[in-house]
Amino acid sequence: MSRPSSIQRLLRQVILTELGLRAATKEGVEALADHTAHAVADACRASLVGVFELREGALHLLAGVGWPPYLAVQAIVCNDDPHLAKILAADEPVSLPDVVPRGLSRAGIESGLSVRVGDADAPLGVLGTYKLDRSGVDDEVPEFLDAVAQVLARALEQAHTEAALRESEARMRAILKGSADGLLTFDEDGAIESANPAAERMFGYEAGTLLGLSIHALLPSPSDRAARSAAGEVRPLDWLAEEAVGCRADGTTFPMRLSLSQIAQPTGTLYTGFVRDVTEQRTLEREVLRIADEERLRIGQDLHDGLGQLLTGTAMIAQSVARKLNRDDRPEAGQAEEVVALLRQADAQARALARGLVPVDLEANGLQAALQRLAANATHFFEVACTMTCRGTLPTSLPETVPIHVFRIAQEAVSNAVRHGKADQVTIDLGYEPSRVTLQVTDDGRGYPASVPQSSGPPSDPPFDNRGMGVRIMRYRAHLLGGRFEIRPGNEGGTVVSCTVPLDP
Numbered sequence: 001m002s003r004p005s006s007i008q009r010l011l012r013q014v015i016l017t018e019l020g021l022r023a024a025t026k027e028g029v030e031a032l033a034d035h036t037a038h039a040v041a042d043a044c045r046a047s048l049v050g051v052f053e054l055r056e057g058a059l060h061l062l063a064g065v066g067w068p069p070y071l072a073v074q075a076i077v078c079n080d081d082p083h084l085a086k087i088l089a090a091d092e093p094v095s096l097p098d099v100v101p102r103g104l105s106r107a108g109i110e111s112g113l114s115v116r117v118g119d120a121d122a123p124l125g126v127l128g129t130y131k132l133d134r135s136g137v138d139d140e141v142p143e144f145l146d147a148v149a150q151v152l153a154r155a156l157e158q159a160h161t162e163a164a165l166r167e168s169e170a171r172m173r174a175i176l177k178g179s180a181d182g183l184l185t186f187d188e189d190g191a192i193e194s195a196n197p198a199a200e201r202m203f204g205y206e207a208g209t210l211l212g213l214s215i216h217a218l219l220p221s222p223s224d225r226a227a228r229s230a231a232g233e234v235r236p237l238d239w240l241a242e243e244a245v246g247c248r249a250d251g252t253t254f255p256m257r258l259s260l261s262q263i264a265q266p267t268g269t270l271y272t273g274f275v276r277d278v279t280e281q282r283t284l285e286r287e288v289l290r291i292a293d294e295e296r297l298r299i300g301q302d303l304h305d306g307l308g309q310l311l312t313g314t315a316m317i318a319q320s321v322a323r324k325l326n327r328d329d330r331p332e333a334g335q336a337e338e339v340v341a342l343l344r345q346a347d348a349q350a351r352a353l354a355r356g357l358v359p360v361d362l363e364a365n366g367l368q369a370a371l372q373r374l375a376a377n378a379t380h381f382f383e384v385a386c387t388m389t390c391r392g393t394l395p396t397s398l399p400e401t402v403p404i405h406v407f408r409i410a411q412e413a414v415s416n417a418v419r420h421g422k423a424d425q426v427t428i429d430l431g432y433e434p435s436r437v438t439l440q441v442t443d444d445g446r447g448y449p450a451s452v453p454q455s456s457g458p459p460s461d462p463p464f465d466n467r468g469m470g471v472r473i474m475r476y477r478a479h480l481l482g483g484r485f486e487i488r489p490g491n492e493g494g495t496v497v498s499c500t501v502p503l504d505p
Helices: 006-024 029-044 082-089 141-178 197-203 223-230 279-327 333-357 367-382 401-419 470-480
Strands: 048-055 058-065 075-077 111-119 122-131 182-186 192-195 243-247 253-265 268-277 385-391 425-432 436-443 484-489 495-502
Touching (some): 029 048, 029 122, 029 141, 058 122, 082 111, 082 122, 122 141, 182 197, 279 470, 367 401, 367 425, 401 425, 401 470, 470 484
Antiparallel strands (some): 048 122, 111 122, 182 192, 182 268, 243 253, 425 436, 436 495
């Protein structure tokens, strides 16, 4: 090998500097590769220079100097060539072997150097400088080619990363655009920064008109939480929950499910919310509850009118038999009296069950009276200490659906406390306020797992009836009223079931 002239050294330094600047300006890969091929040809006095892209294990000419046109459209070196494997494994330029690979020999190449572009574990391509004879190159050409290959590698890696990012973003935009769920992003102040078409349709806004609006206009908070937010007791977005009420552009509302996440950014927190309209789901839940209540009513009436009357009649017959046996001074008289007592006890229990299934107190005396009778029945039949308290002034009128749903929630909570929590004491607390009705059922039973979030579904392990529909139906009833339902461990053990139902002013 010979040493390069000072002019060649200077030219190569200029070329490396220029290539680095071009790569930093994010010039297109093809343009950078073409400029590199011509610059290397000048710097190395090569007959042919190739910038090859590695695709499917073969070298394809990305840009070059001196190549016949027919070779530019096909693989130059195939994946089964041992020389290609040697180039990709080496960390320095590799000379051509005595037997030149077929793709290169077809171009008349007899000698040259090839260097890998990229890391050995993830090669991107090959840079090569070739001659049509077997004349050598100066001893600084390998180092120069290696430096050029490193510049190309950085540019190709950046281009591949940006292409993958663009593809990912395009795919994500397509997914979000075609999603049936609404997507909203907004900042810490609630200003909406983006919305997909589903969200625009869901809330009844024209394309692009949601941007800049406040999320509070779409997801109004309950009045009590809004007041707490204004007083500085909670952050503006603390009221956002999994279950919420959406407000359309025309002022109508609809039930929705919100999945909220946040991303910390240098400029502040960005919130992302996936929104699903659950109107159909709520309609189905309402229908399920209607059918269940109708079936409950039918069973209660059958207990009262059918079994209750049958037991009453049977007790009367048994009483007559007992009197006759007493008059005849028969020894069986005592047993007959015992049968009469058992029949009357069964009749009383059947009628009490019927009253639980058909709480006529709701119509006659209101929710408070129905809950007092529920507490009394629990004490009598379950043999637990069940008490009922009431706070506040009873509103002059309640929406028709509120008393029945609140009563059923209390009924299910008491049943769960006794049957699954094995409680000895149960307290039913009813609260009336101008803006809401609150219910809290507290017991001293086995407790509720503290690791289960309040807003989540019930755990898979007792004490609550998680294998059936009890807890789900309680939650459905609360949601149908636009209220909030929670189950949590008590401060001193046991379980607390609470429901808060907002009332229209």
